[in-house]
Amino acid sequence: MRALGRDRSMCAWDDFAQASIDARLSLEQARSGQIPPFLLLSVPGLSAGEHRVCSELWTRDRVAASRAERARLDFRFDLTIRDKLRVGYLSNDFHDHATAHLLIETLEANDRARCELHAFSFGADDRGLMRGRLNDAFDGFHDVTALSDSAAASAVHAAQIDILVDLKxxxxxxxxxxxxxRPAPVQVNFLGYPGTLGGGICDYIITDTFMTPPAAAADYSESFAYMPHSYQPHGRAALGPPPSRAEAGLPDSAFVFCCFNQAYKLTPAVFDLWCRLLDAIPDSVLWLLASDQAEGNLRGEALRRGVAPGRLVFAPEMTQSEHLRRLQLADLVLDTAPYGAHTTASDALWAGVPVVSCAGDTFASRVAGSLLHAVGLPELIAADEADYLAVALTLAAEPDLLRAAKAKLQRNRLVAPLFDAPAYARSLQDLYDQMWLRCRSGAAAGPIWASRS
Known part of the structure; x- marks a missing residue:
């Protein structure tokens, strides 16, 4: 499975097709724990149902091994009526991380009269500004980094958490x-992982009807908890003035295609389409996220497709605020498939840059489509690779159409639900309330819908 891991991060694609064949063979042979589910998300041609099979195989022996300890702990829960629901968030990303940037304004908008929030952190404290904001947003911040799984679960139970939300x-x-x-009576899969966890680990996955239509229920071990618009939260971070193109290493007059997804999400098929776009728009460049491991290979892949390697421009890692400033220089963001843009897509839309995406049937492939629906630009969701190429080429070749798309995005940006954190927080609270009421009534987890806020 080497080509599913390190080779993908390097964009070393010699064995790319074989990796997909090997992955499917492993699933067919039902080998427990052979393929980490995360690695499978970026393998083309696999369905959401196959992703569930992978997660079930990954957890099968682990869940079985945990049963004795779970029985020993024998957690019991208080299900009586209370004034405030207690919700815990489990993560090691409570610092300057994409998950924290997405979620922080929703946490800050929480109605503390109705819901008490607790963080259970098993990551390092970087003592940065985001860590400080998170400390302030939570009613309780518990560092469980040094604790075993059993001790950490006991800490969750001791805090009397009603709903434990996993962000990893x-x-x-x-x-x-x-x-x-099982340290909490209700457990939720949210935001950090784009797929099912399998194994009955969580009761619900927070989603939306574009991400997971009701007909997709068999592909997930969790019940669907539907947000009214997009499942993904995003706030309204300040957008400073963009740098000059020269400061960003971009040509002054070039059309800038952009994708800041991590290198492991890139595939030969998608890169083929990008090179065709570069060939069709002579005065254009492709702006990618810097990667010491992948840059040389990507330049070589461009050359093999007849594109001058110098037309690939690599952007260094930056702070979130600097990143949002430079994003405004892009003309059009191109999504990857089957593992598409998540935070990078909503950041681009917030910065006023249209995103072209091609949605598949997996959770990981549909995020940008969900965001485009929520910001009022569903016409930028392509039906297939040919449509993806056509939509991107039309926007790049016809300046009036691109200006119209950008103008529509600018109009929608401040009024669309995608960037309304307070409304998102109210809908999320509604989902948590419904989860808790079902639990208290003795009802099994089932699909629920948040009210529109």
């Missing part, structure tokens, strides 16, 4: 072992 899933540093011990 199977991303780097996750501790799903805590969730397997």
């Amino acid at each position: 899933g199977y991303t780097r540093g996750a501790r799903t072992g805590i969730l397997m011990l």
Whole structure:
């Protein structure tokens, strides 16, 4: 499975097709724990149902191994009526991280008269500004970094958490072992991992009807908890003035195609389309996120497709505020598939840059489409690769159409639900209330819909 890991981050694609074949073979043979579910998200051609199979296989032995400890802990829950719901968030990203930037304004908008928020952090304290904001947003901040899974689960239970929200899933540093011990009566998969966790680990996944239509229920072990617009929160961070193109390393007059997704999300098929766009728009460049491992390979792949390697421009890592400033220089953002843009897409839309996306049937492939719906630009969601190329090429070749798309985005940006954190917080609270009422009544988890706020 090497080509699913390090090779993908390097954009070393010699064995790319074989990796997909190997992944599907492993799933068909039902080998427990062979493929980390996160790695499978970027493999083309796999369905949401196959992603669930992978998650179930990954957790099967782990859930079985946790049963004895879960029985020993024997957590019991107080389900009586209370004035405030207690919601805990489990993550190691409570610092200057994309998840924190997405969620912070929603946390700050929480109605503290109705809901008490607790953080359970197992990540380092960078003592930065975001860490300070998070400390202030939570009613209780619990550092469980040094605790075993059993001790951390006991800390969650001791805090009498009613709903435990996992923000990690199977991303780097996750501790799903805590969730397997069931320290809270309701457990929720949210935001950090774009897919099902399997294994009955969580009762709900927070989603929207574009991300997971009701007909997709069999592809998820969790019940759907539907937000009224997009599942993804996003605030209204200040947009400073953009730097000059020269300061950003961009040509003054070039058309700037942009994708700031991590290198492992890039695929040969998507890169083919990008090179065709560069060929069709001679005065254009492709602005990508810098990667010491991948840059040389990507320049070589461009050359093999007849595109001068110098037309790839690599942008260094920056702080969030600097990143939002430079994003405004892009003309058009191009999404990847099957693992598409998440935070990078909503950041681009907030910065006023249209995003072209091609939605598949997996959670990871549909995020940008969800965001485009919520900001009133569904016409930028392509039906397939040919449509993706056509939409992007039309916008790049016809300045009036691109200006119209940008003007529409600018009009919608401040009024569309995508960037309304207080309204998002109210809808999220409504979902939590419904989860809790179902739990208290003895009803099993089932699909729920938040009221529109």
